Amino acid sequence: MQSYTVHYRFSQRFSVPAKDAFAWAIDYDTEDINLMGLNGKRDIERIDKYTLILDDTFFAGGRTTKKRRLIRLFPELLVLTNTRLSGPNRYSQFLYQFVDEGKGKSRLDFSGAQVNSSKTRPTPSRIAALGREYARADSALWFNLAEAMERDLGARR
Secondary structure (H helix, E strand, C coil): CEEEEEEEEEEEEECCCHHHHHHHHCCCCCCHHHHCCCCEEEEEEEEECCEEEEEEEEEECCEEEEEEEEEEEEHHHCEEEEEEEECCCCCCEEEEEEEEEECCEEEEEEEEEEEEEECCCCCHHHHHHHHHHHHHHHHHHHHHHHHHHHHHHHHHC
16 A cells, blocks of 8 residues: 545635634534534543644444544644544644634634555546545535534624
């Protein structure tokens, strides 16, 4: 098997300030998977103020998938990283940067580097297609999270 990396990115806009969006996003909870519109469960191990481990289990199509992730928080930058430690696509890394857009609005700029394995390396056009597919799937999760965030934070205003 050989490994290759698929790079992809997307942005998600929020109707809340960046600091509020970041604070909401890093308030990890066992129900987060449901907020994404997925079926699963999450265990959270807090290592220190800026480091945690997420053990996620997903149930879909009669299959169970487990992913262990290292999360590093950089609150002064409104950035977090997510590194997969186990499961499919181990060693993949994801960067989440929350950007203030003024007037109580913000956006998430997501950059992904997903490590895949296969018997043969896909063509560049297939890798590009995978990047588009991953961006579509992950942005859909963040669309769901943005709706939940705005419900939660809107209720507090």
